[in-house]
Amino acid sequence: MQFGILVNEGPYTHQASDSAYLFARTAIEKGHTVPRVFFYHDGVNNSTRLATPPQDDRNVSARWSKLAADHGVDLVVCVAAAQRRGINDDVLAPGFRISGLGQLVEMGIQYDRLVTFGD
Amino acid sequence: MSDMDDMDDGSGVIKKFMFLNRKAPHGTVYALEGLEVVLITAAFDQDVSMVFTDDGVYQLLKGIDSKGIEVKDFSKTYRALEGYDIEKLYVDQASLDARGLSEDDLIVDVTVLSVPEMANLMAEQDVVISF
Numbered sequence: 163m164q165f166g167i168l169v170n171e172g173p174y175t176h177q178a179s180d181s182a183y184l185f186a187r188t189a190i191e192k193g194h195t196v197p198r199v200f201f202y203h204d205g206v207n208n209s210t211r212l213a214t215p216p217q218d219d220r221n222v223s224a225r226w227s228k229l230a231a232d233h234g235v236d237l238v239v240c241v242a243a244a245q246r247r248g249i250n251d252d253v254l255a256p257g258f259r260i261s262g263l264g265q266l267v268e269m270g271i272q273y274d275r276l277v278t279f280g281d
Numbered sequence: 282m283s284d285m286d287d288m289d290d291g292s293g294v295i296k297k298f299m300f301l302n303r304k305a306p307h308g309t310v311y312a313l314e315g316l317e318v319v320l321i322t323a324a325f326d327q328d329v330s331m332v333f334t335d336d337g338v339y340q341l342l343k344g345i346d347s348k349g350i351e352v353k354d355f356s357k358t359y360r361a362l363e364g365y366d367i368e369k370l371y372v373d374q375a376s377l378d379a380r381g382l383s384e385d386d387l388i389v390d391v392t393v394l395s396v397p398e399m400a401n402l403m404a405e406q407d408v409v410i411s412f
Binding site: 168202203243263264266268270271272276278280 | 292310317327
């Protein structure tokens with residue numbers, strides 16, 4: 163099954179991004195595909211490479227980047243939401259790209275399921 | 282919003298998208314940014330429904346004045362939805378009741394549904410996105 167994933171909260175304060183990551187990783191492990199993850203609202207803050215969490219904590223953006231590198235997951239950050247929050251190409255972690263909301267709608271149209279992670 | 286006309290993913294597929302609006306119009310950005318997704322989805326010629334439930338019913342309240350908190354009042358956008366062919370607006374009866382509101386307090390024409398009716402409507406959808 164093809165899963166599209168929507169992440170609506172930023173890292174660390176809310177669990178949404180962690181849950182989305184674990185869902186995506188597990189779905190792939192189980193033989194499903196996750197062609198794209200879309201980051202909206204404060205979810206765009208998952209895409210910065212400038213975050214430096216403590217060594218003994220998970221690195222949320224780096225973890226997403228690795229998922230993209232290992233499984234070709236397309237990590238898309240909403241441009242309008244990103245611009246509001248100071249996220250641009252200069253700060254993006256590997257595997258993320260900035261694009262429009264059309265990419266989210268396409269997931270709903272094309273994939274078997276669209277799963278939202280947020281509050 | 283003029284750049285949104287004639288969007289298409291090329292597949293010709295039309296799915297039923299429901300947008301579940303659960304949050305008050307101000308206090309958080311969910312309502313405002315959620316509305317953006319609704320308009321884009323309509324530009325993709327999809328079958329769009331909007332549901333207002335919980336504090337989301339406040340999004341449709343008449344007479345919103347956000348000047349005092351110095352943020353944009355976007356409530357007029359709900360009146361413009363018809364122009365984007367978004368005419369399926371549903372409001373949860375229990376959420377109105379719990380807040381002492383009725384249909385007359387809302388700025389647009391809506392269909393008020395009971396919880397079981399809402400559940401049936403939701404079950405018919407291909408995609409449900411909650412803000």
